[in-house]
Amino acid sequence: MLRPAASSSSGRRRRSARSRHAPPQRSAVVPSGAPRPPQRLPAAADADGADARPAALSVRPPGPCSPRWAGSGRGYANEPRRARPSQRLPPQGGRGPRGWQRACARACARAPCLGQHQPFAACRGRKRKKERERVFSLPAGGRARWLVLPGSEMAGLTAMEKKLAEYKCNTNEAIQLKLVRFPEDLEDDNTTFNPEYSHQVFGDDEVAFGYKGLKILLYYIAGNLSTLFRIEYTSKVNEKFDCVEADDVESKIREIIPPGFCTNTDDFVSLLEKEVNFKPFGMLLHTYSVHNEEAGEDITYQIYKADMTCPGFREYHERLQTFLMWFIETASFIDVDDERWNYFLVFEKYNKDGATLFATVGYMTVYNYYVYPDKTRPRVSQMLILPPFQGEGHGAQLLETVHRYYMSSPTVLDITAEDPSENYIKLRDFVLVKLCQDMLCFSPGNLMQGFSQEMVMEAQQKLKINKQHTRRVYEILRLRATDMGDAEQSRSYRLDVKRRLIGPYKKKQRELAKMRRCLRPEELTNQLNQIDLNMQHEQLEESFQQLVSDYRRVLERLAQA
Structure with missing residues (x-):
């Protein structure tokens, strides 16, 4: 093990007279090229050192001192503290001199610095003068951090960093x-x-x-x-x-x-x-066509519902779900052995040498949650349209088909989604408005009278839409029925939408009322400083304008459908 150089009894007496926080006078000194005895790696360390990452360090400009490892703790790089026994272990890169080299090289290769920190291995094999000793001080766990070299050596090794960065x-x-x-x-x-x-x-x-x-x-x-x-x-x-x-x-x-x-x-x-032998899995739910301008013809697409009882579908799904890792930020693989999962697949029909073949376009997974006493709530978990087919309306077709499939089931309460993205919310708005626009309760006359319980009940019973989504449908359709050039209609619509948006701010006001009764004056002042009413009004107006902008895009797409 690397041991600190022996100190005399007088040195110990002098050290005891100092403050206990003062840095030690001597550190572990190992002459260049000197062999090190075998040492045991710490139990928590990885053998390959893949997680050894350099940390930020304040470094004093190096003087005539020798190259040093800068550890965590008090002092600068040229004033390393004495390593505790748990710290005097080789870094995560192996045992002996090669282990030191690997750990240092990996640390600098994975996170290049600004010219001060260089791979220790770059100095390997070169003879050192006696005064160029290597002084090591390791942070807890034996992880090497940085190698700080004198100025001339820093400049010489920057090229190595640049070469490693090319890889x-x-x-x-x-x-x-x-x-x-x-x-x-x-x-x-x-x-x-x-x-x-x-x-x-x-x-x-x-x-x-x-x-x-x-x-x-x-x-x-x-x-x-x-x-x-x-x-x-x-x-x-x-x-x-x-x-x-x-x-x-x-x-x-x-x-x-x-x-x-x-x-x-x-x-x-x-x-x-x-x-040519491949055929889609499961039951056909819907067929539609999309005009392809490049081919100059209509291309046919089909949507199927499948489950794990379909022969060959389990292996197919294992290959299909790998796309999730590349296109959904927080994707994860599902437990396919759970029978509550439903799978909806989109395929394109195309011809090859006179035969009809099918190409995978996208898919959706839906989990059926139990709702007391005898209902289920399908929740969309994953939805992906592969990039070559995006922007052609397949997502809307898939989501509408899934809604229509569950609408026919009397045991379904409503349909939701798990942690939906902004793009999914916009897509859902378009599909639900398309489904609701012809319902009597959403007629222009009823819309101008405000949001009603009748809308909630009818949308849930007929289309399996919950109250929150029904409210967004109401706001979008009322925007279409409102003349925003008319000051009175515009003001009425704005106040109606803001009454919903102001909910979180009212909650803060209720919490503030409780604080007035419970907190001391100085504590209440600190809380009031964090609640800026003017800023709340600005945020509310900004949210309203963003919402109206999103609603207008939905209406524009609806007019083109």
């Missing part, structure tokens, strides 16, 4: 997705699309380290979604970078894609030839 790849750009219908699509860049998110696989930075020109190919056959997975790159880090290891990209991808994928193009093309 960082943005995984959102490196991942290439493709839905293949014909063998020619494999070489057609126009059929390639990239993910919106990759943080759930590659971390918050969405970066893969250790490669130049990295390409992660994930090609799917358009119908049954059989997968081709291959990794390509022009260069990869090796021993010349002093034990800096590349991220294991392949294992990260293997964690989310099911087994049985292809790794070479020939096998993938052979599966493509069998695509």
